Amino acid sequence: MTVGATDEFRASFFEECEELLEAMHDGFGVMIDGNDDAETIHVIFRAVHSIKGGAGAFGLDALVSFAHHFETALDRVRSGLLEATDPLLDLCQRCGDHLSDLVTSARTGSDMGASDGKALTEQLDEIIGQQTPASGEDDDTDDFEPLTLDVGCLGPLPVSGSPGDATSNTGFRIDFAPEPELFTSGNEPAHLFRALDRLGTADVRANLDEVPVLSRLDPTASSINWTIGLTTDTSEDVVQDVFDFVSDCARLTISPFEREARDERALPIKGNVPDSSATHDASDADRLRQDKPPAGEPSATTPVPKGAPPPQTIRVDFERVDKLINLVGELVIKEAMLSQAVGTLDLATGDDVLQEIEGLKQLAGEIQEGVMAIRAQPVKPLFQRMARTIRDASTTTGKRVRLIMKGEGAEVDKTVLERLVDPLNHMVRNAVDHGLESVEDRLAAGKPAEGTLTLSAAHRSGRVIIEISDDGGGIDRKKVRQIAEERGLVSLSASLTPPEIDALLFMPGFSLKDEVSELSGRGVGLDVVRSEISSLGGRLAISSELGKGTVFSISLPLTLAVLEGMVVEVAGQTMVVPITAIQETLHSSATLIHTIGSGSRVLSIRDRLVPLADLGAMFGFRGAPTDLENHVLLVIETETGRRCALVVDRLQDQRQVVIKSLETNYAPVPGAAAATILGDGRIALIVDPEGIAGGIAPAPSSLTSSAPSDHAEREFYDAS
Amino acid sequence: MTQVDAPEKPSRPADALSTEVVAFRVAGQDFCFDIMSVREIRGWTETTTLPHAQSYVKGVINLRGSVVPVVDLADRLGFGPTEPSARHVIIITVVAGQTIGLLADVVSDILAVPDSAMHSVPEMVSDQVKAFISGVVLVDDRMIRRLDLHRVLPSDGQHAA
Numbered sequence: 001m002t003v004g005a006t007d008e009f010r011a012s013f014f015e016e017c018e019e020l021l022e023a024m025h026d027g028f029g030v031m032i033d034g035n036d037d038a039e040t041i042h043v044i045f046r047a048v049h050s051i052k053g054g055a056g057a058f059g060l061d062a063l064v065s066f067a068h069h070f071e072t073a074l075d076r077v078r079s080g081l082l083e084a085t086d087p088l089l090d091l092c093q094r095c096g097d098h099l100s101d102l103v104t105s106a107r108t109g110s111d112m113g114a115s116d117g118k119a120l121t122e123q124l125d126e127i128i129g130q131q132t133p134a135s136g137e138d139d140d141t142d143d144f145e146p147l148t149l150d151v152g153c154l155g156p157l158p159v160s161g162s163p164g165d166a167t168s169n170t171g172f173r174i175d176f177a178p179e180p181e182l183f184t185s186g187n188e189p190a191h192l193f194r195a196l197d198r199l200g201t202a203d204v205r206a207n208l209d210e211v212p213v214l215s216r217l218d219p220t221a222s223s224i225n226w227t228i229g230l231t232t233d234t235s236e237d238v239v240q241d242v243f244d245f246v247s248d249c250a251r252l253t254i255s256p257f258e259r260e261a262r263d264e265r266a267l268p269i270k271g272n273v274p275d276s277s278a279t280h281d282a283s284d285a286d287r288l289r290q291d292k293p294p295a296g297e298p299s300a301t302t303p304v305p306k307g308a309p310p311p312q313t314i315r316v317d318f319e320r321v322d323k324l325i326n327l328v329g330e331l332v333i334k335e336a337m338l339s340q341a342v343g344t345l346d347l348a349t350g351d352d353v354l355q356e357i358e359g360l361k362q363l364a365g366e367i368q369e370g371v372m373a374i375r376a377q378p379v380k381p382l383f384q385r386m387a388r389t390i391r392d393a394s395t396t397t398g399k400r401v402r403l404i405m406k407g408e409g410a411e412v413d414k415t416v417l418e419r420l421v422d423p424l425n426h427m428v429r430n431a432v433d434h435g436l437e438s439v440e441d442r443l444a445a446g447k448p449a450e451g452t453l454t455l456s457a458a459h460r461s462g463r464v465i466i467e468i469s470d471d472g473g474g475i476d477r478k479k480v481r482q483i484a485e486e487r488g489l490v491s492l493s494a495s496l497t498p499p500e501i502d503a504l505l506f507m508p509g510f511s512l513k514d515e516v517s518e519l520s521g522r523g524v525g526l527d528v529v530r531s532e533i534s535s536l537g538g539r540l541a542i543s544s545e546l547g548k549g550t551v552f553s554i555s556l557p558l559t560l561a562v563l564e565g566m567v568v569e570v571a572g573q574t575m576v577v578p579i580t581a582i583q584e585t586l587h588s589s590a591t592l593i594h595t596i597g598s599g600s601r602v603l604s605i606r607d608r609l610v611p612l613a614d615l616g617a618m619f620g621f622r623g624a625p626t627d628l629e630n631h632v633l634l635v636i637e638t639e640t641g642r643r644c645a646l647v648v649d650r651l652q653d654q655r656q657v658v659i660k661s662l663e664t665n666y667a668p669v670p671g672a673a674a675a676t677i678l679g680d681g682r683i684a685l686i687v688d689p690e691g692i693a694g695g696i697a698p699a700p701s702s703l704t705s706s707a708p709s710d711h712a713e714r715e716f717y718d719a720s
Numbered sequence: 721m722t723q724v725d726a727p728e729k730p731s732r733p734a735d736a737l738s739t740e741v742v743a744f745r746v747a748g749q750d751f752c753f754d755i756m757s758v759r760e761i762r763g764w765t766e767t768t769t770l771p772h773a774q775s776y777v778k779g780v781i782n783l784r785g786s787v788v789p790v791v792d793l794a795d796r797l798g799f800g801p802t803e804p805s806a807r808h809v810i811i812i813t814v815v816a817g818q819t820i821g822l823l824a825d826v827v828s829d830i831l832a833v834p835d836s837a838m839h840s841v842p843e844m845v846s847d848q849v850k851a852f853i854s855g856v857v858l859v860d861d862r863m864i865r866r867l868d869l870h871r872v873l874p875s876d877g878q879h880a881a
Contacts, residue, residue, distance in 0.1 A: 621769065671771060675780065683782050
């Protein structure tokens with residue numbers, strides 16, 4: 001095996017680990033919600049087991065050793081020896097976190113402190129140890145020793161499980177012939193047989209007919225195959241699942257038992273057996289699938305309905321997708337340029353060329369959409385990372401937190417997701433530390449001791465809204481105001497609306513906690529979170545009710561590559577205003593404009609005064625027009641609630657534009673969020689509504705003198 | 721591309737210790753830099769003005785889908801702004817990972833300059849150009865100034881007025 005190939009396998013192992021860890025965390029989530037069936041714990045066990053197997057193949061000893069302890073504990077749970085109590089689930093989740101850490105450290109080659117792992121291993125061993133003396137009393141099924149399987153290669157396997165305890169009424173004949181790949185990928189038939197035995201009673205027989213004499217033995221070939229008689233009342237799907245990981249490296253047939261094929265231990269069929277004894281075939285299996293009672297697992301409750309099989313996926317290098325996206329962007333621009341060129345030809349309506357161009361346009365649009373969709377990823381893994389942060393935070397603070405996730409299937413651009421990790425981490429930590437009250441305070445307020453944190457994601461008009469809400473004490477606006485006054489951030493006389501007070505939380509350096517706690521107050525404030533989110537084209541809003549809780553809501557574009565924009569003309573320059581910010585467009589002649597002081601103008605619209613911002617003057621393209629006749633006003637509102645009316649010369653078009661970074665080759669431009677390429681190949685700037693509105697109407701206005709506003713805003717304030 | 725004049729005479733054979741440079745003219749003076757920094761040379765195209773940029777930043781152009789700023793070298797070097805015409809050229813360079821267009825009057829030569837021919841900058845106390853050049857080379861009777869591309873960049877702190 002070449003080094004390159006090893007690296008490749010390694011990389012694919014780690015990718016697989018990500019999926020397995022996700023499945024494991026999913027499983028824990030289901031178990032905590034109490035919706036689990038027997039399959040859930042199997043899934044978790046298999047995930048840990050597979051990670052262990054792969055880690056063994058790559059000599060990742062620390063990972064193998066921890067996974068082994070973890071697996072042993074899980075095995076006890078799945079065989080019903082251990083009850084999945086809350087504390088145990090909690091421990092398992094922490095072990096899952098640690099397993100993730102170990103995987104990460106193995107992947108990056110970084111060293112991590114062993115203390116965590118040691119403590120967890122001890123706890124696991126304690127739990128495993130606790131029930132060991134009791135195991136003697138358990139029935140044979142549970143006392144399944146791997147040793148028995150080793151001798152299974154040499155002859156018929158002793159059947160484990162006593163006939164007396166079995167209540168199953170059917171079974172399967174499984175022919176299992178592994179290919180050599182099964183062994184090279186670190187799988188072990190014995191584990192599969194053990195898993196089968198958990199489903200009921202497995203009679204494993206090895207067929208040694210094909211084993212050659214020693215002199216002709218090829219040790220890398222696989223010459224043993226097995227026939228398993230499985231007495232069980234689980235469905236074929238479940239049996240099939242056991243072989244999930246090996247199905248592509250083994251020949252496998254699973255056929256429902258035919259009565260006459262059953263051995264002499266065949267059990268009396270329990271209950272109301274229909275007259276199917278004669279035609280005991282596939283239809284029987286179907287019937288079992290449909291109306292079988294849940295298998296006799298200890299924790300079995302309502303079976304989770306089995307959805308459609310997961311869609312097939314391929315793994316693609318992110319760079320390739322990026323390149324494709326850039327190329328498609330080019331294609332769309334070229335198409336627009338072509339359309340424009342054809343437009344100047346003055347062809348008759350209905351001309352073939354026009355029709356073909358229209359077809360091309362549609363095609364290009366669809367390709368673009370399709371390519372964009374490749375980068376879209378569900379927010380679920382992100383939420384799961386947050387679950388971990390919350391667990392850590394709840395340990396540190398001693399608060400009890402329950403996490404509810406909603407809409408985790410909503411998809412967002414992968415880049416957006418990655419860059420959301422830090423801001424979200426900060427916000428959930430904040431929610432636990434500041435948002436939720438202590439257990440005593442909660443009880444005193446008549447709330448359940450356990451706080452609830454809800455993470456939700458939803459698509460709304462071309463954006464994704466992610467909300468972090470807690471049922472804590474809410475924002476104490478009096479206290480916020482008081483702190484702001486103490487620090488001179490706000491004058492004593494200023495009258496502030498509740499949203500304006502909430503906005504104070506985003507001020508740089510503002511901290512509600514008097515003392516710096518271990519969790520937060522380490523210099524990263526909500527102001528940083530907000531600027532990170534706004535660099536993603538997202539907006540952060542906050543709403544709170546005293547005593548009821550707080551909701552932080554992040555509104556994000558689905559992708560960083562495309563934006564729906566209004567193309568406008570200002571002083572001969574073409575610019576794009578994001579549609580999401582635009583509230584309405586007005587003709588300046590028909591509206592009421594007042595002048596305040598020297599040159600500051602406001603628009604009076606439905607009893608509100610909205611400051612005017614002339615884009616041409618702000619960008620330095622021209623002086624502010626004295627006469628606003630024949631100009632167009634775009635009333636914009638930013639996510640932070642700032643409003644202003646942009647003065648532009650003309651509206652051109654509304655369309656999707658490809659976002660191009662100005663920073664790649666230049667630098668951030670105040671007031672411009674990015675650039676785009678127009679149909680004629682020229683570049684247009686995309687206006688940043690937040691920057692513009694922030695420049696004219698810093699909210700609340702009483703803060704401007706002492707508040708260190710960000711760079712772009714100051715620029716604009718000076719310029720205007 | 722038509723602006724690239726054919727070298728008047730074949731370049732000297734590139735020995736092991738020579739650098740190939742692109743020579744061009746800005747405000748009547750000759751400049752050059754390493755040809756490895758040059759991506760392509762284009763005719764002048766209208767730029768999109770960047771608000772609040774330094775005067776020497778002419779704006780941005782679309783280079784096959786990338787947004788590329790154009791620096792007016794004459795203005796940057798203190799000769800005063802160029803009124804660009806169709807006869808001017810934009811030399812597309814990659815410096816420090818950024819793609820930048822440099823506006824010049826004309827590209828004159830591609831030369832192999834022996835490292836031994838490269839002189840350090842003479843003391844030119846009052847010359848503003850000195851801040852941007854890292855050496856001079858004498859080719860025939862011309863003096864060609866080697867431009868320090870990193871200093872020409874619209875760097876952080878300078879672009880924001």
